[in-house]
Amino acid sequence: MKLSKLAGALMAAGLALAASFSATASYAQNPEPDDGPPVKKGAKAATAALPAVNPMELAPQIVATAKINCEPINAKVIGQTEIDGADGKKTRANMFEIACKAGPGFILTAPSATDVKQPFSCNYLVKIKEKQADATQCTLPENLPEYKWLTPVVQKFVPGCEVIKARVIGSTTTAPLIDRYEFACAAGSGGVLDYAQLGQTAETEYKNCLIFDGTASACTFTTKAQLIEALKPLAASANPNCQVTDARFVGITKDNDGFYYEFGCATPPGFIALANLDGSYNRSVACASAMGLGGCKFTDANVAAADANAYMTGVLKANGKTCTVKDYTIHGTQESTKRDYAEFACPEQPFGLIGFVPQPGSDGQTRVYDCFMDQTGRKMCTMVKPDDLMKHLDRLIKVAQPTKNCDVKEVRYIGESSDQEDALLAELACVNKRGYIVLVSPDRKTIVDAVPCTIARSQKMELKCEIAGNGTYSSAANDD
Known part of the structure; x- marks a missing residue:
């Protein structure tokens, strides 16, 4: 059998299907299918035939030369053909079909075991046959059907x-x-x-x-x-x-x-x-x-929101926080614990709630607190404004220090008290330059203690005022 046209096709440029990747609407990448070069049984070649060869003896060297990951288990010469040599003259080449222990079988042209041309897989040749009925096909039993090799590969991903x-x-x-x-x-x-x-x-x-x-x-x-x-x-x-x-x-x-x-x-x-x-x-x-x-397409947004709000309400209740969730937003995710950093709006919590909430299936712990405590670190609250928090502290200091005329102009949030969970430590700076280190009760209704900046400084307390100019009121020594 003479296969000159098949050899020419095998050597043609662009042997792979022309299929550059393009992004789809859902981020996947696709090779775009195309017809590929024709592969036909050809006419007789003019040059002299090559001597007979043992294909299984040559197969290991052929696959090594072609750098194909293949352990040959069968091979045959399917014909000879004529190709253009490096010197521009016609030369003879054998057409080999090779079957591998694993992976796809293929056909290639090889003038010698150390000179091989790009192969066609048996699967690709089947695709060519869809357009060209007389296209050459693989015939070795190990290559039939042409997809036989796929089963052990696929089973690694789809068991059975x-x-x-x-x-x-x-x-x-x-x-x-x-x-x-x-x-x-x-x-x-x-x-x-x-x-x-x-x-x-x-x-x-x-x-x-x-x-x-x-x-x-x-x-x-x-x-x-x-x-x-x-x-x-x-x-x-x-x-x-x-x-x-x-x-x-x-x-x-x-x-x-x-x-x-x-x-x-x-x-x-x-x-x-x-x-x-x-x-x-x-x-x-x-x-x-x-x-x-990109949101959901199978669930109505209002239904989804109501369901999620009810779910979050239950999560917070199970962790001792009364909050009928009306809205919430997720600012980020802690991947190591599969917890979302979520902020909640609810009527029972005028100063908001924010913190870590485990995703379904996570065994992480729920840890939420109000936006006062959030201001000590992440400062990610958006549903409650920092100015509203400062105004509340202004009201509390006026009750705690009614004679000091403190109008709060700046707050430094320090952190949670080591002695009482959710109790807040903060530094307050007054317009008149009085300043205080305060301890705010967990329910945020009172200032439990207010230490003037002057006293904190003179007694060399661990916590001192750090806001520039704070505690420099001219009569502080007499009034405080």
């Missing part, structure tokens, strides 16, 4: 999956050089696998078909219902009461170490769940707190 169908979606032309495959399993949902092109070393990655929903790489072997069914264990880990009605891919974490999926539930309201790269559950995000992820 026996691949019964696969197709090449596309390939990248820039690093990392991968071929993207869709696969179907005998039972359950299939998925998408990114696998290094022949002779390349890119990491193998599995992706759920939902990631490509609505894109050029959309799955065709797996239905939406199958995908939802496969994700139900993830939803159950986040909320066992959720009867899943819909699911979608939301995005990839900023560190590329997990995937966000939104779930719609018959009851209660839906949520977004974070899955680790292996598909295991990491944590969930309430729809009311998911604006940073």
Whole structure:
């Protein structure tokens, strides 16, 4: 059999599918499929035939020269062809089909074991056949069906999956050089696998078909219902009461170490769940707190907010804080403990509540306090203004020191008292330059103690006034 046209195609520039990555609406990257070069059985070549060779003897050196990660288990010469040599003259070359112990089989042109041309995988040749009925195909038993090699690879990501169908979606032309495959399993949902092109070393990655929903790489072997069914264990880990009605891919974490999926539930309201790269559950995000992820699409915003407020009310109550949550916002997340730093607005707490609240599934401790205490460190309260806090302290010092004419102009929040939980230590600076170190009661209704700056300084107390000019009232020694 003479295969001159196949050899020419194998040597043509742009052997991979023209498929540069493009970002989808949900952050995934897709190779865009294209037709690829024609591969046909060709006419007889004019140059003299090469002597017969033992393909299995040459196969190890061929794969080494091509730098393909392949342990040959079978090989054959499928024909000879004529190609352009380095000197511009025609030269003869053997066409080899090689089967590997692991990984895809392939066909390549090799004038010699130390001179090989870029290979075509058996899977790629099947894709060519979709457009060109007489395209050359792999025939070694070990390469049939052409997707046989995928089963052990896929099972690392989808345990128990026996691949019964696969197709090449596309390939990248820039690093990392991968071929993207869709696969179907005998039972359950299939998925998408990114696998290094022949002779390349890119990491193998599995992706759920939902990631490509609505894109050029959309799955065709797996239905939406199958995908939802496969994700139900993830939803159950986040909320066992959720009867899943819909699911979608939301995005990839900023560190590329997990995937966000939104779930719609018959009851209660839906949520977004974070899955680790292996598909295991990491944590969930309430729809009311998911604006940073683009929000939820399956749950009404008002329903989500009401459900989240009720949930947070219960969390705070269980930790001794009376707060009928009307609104809340999450300022950040402590990843090490899976706790959100959340601020709450509720009628029972005029000075707000803010602090660490564990996410569902976290065993972290709840630790919240009012915005007075927040001012001693993070200063992240937004629902209660610092000026409102200072005005309250102004009222309290006027009660505690009624004859000192202290109009508070500045406050330095020091921290929590070591003797009493939630009791606040602060420095107050008065317009008339009187100043005090004060201890405010946990309920914020009284100043328990007020030490003038002059006394703190003269008695060399541990806490001293630090606000510039504080405690320099000219008659302080007589009045205090």
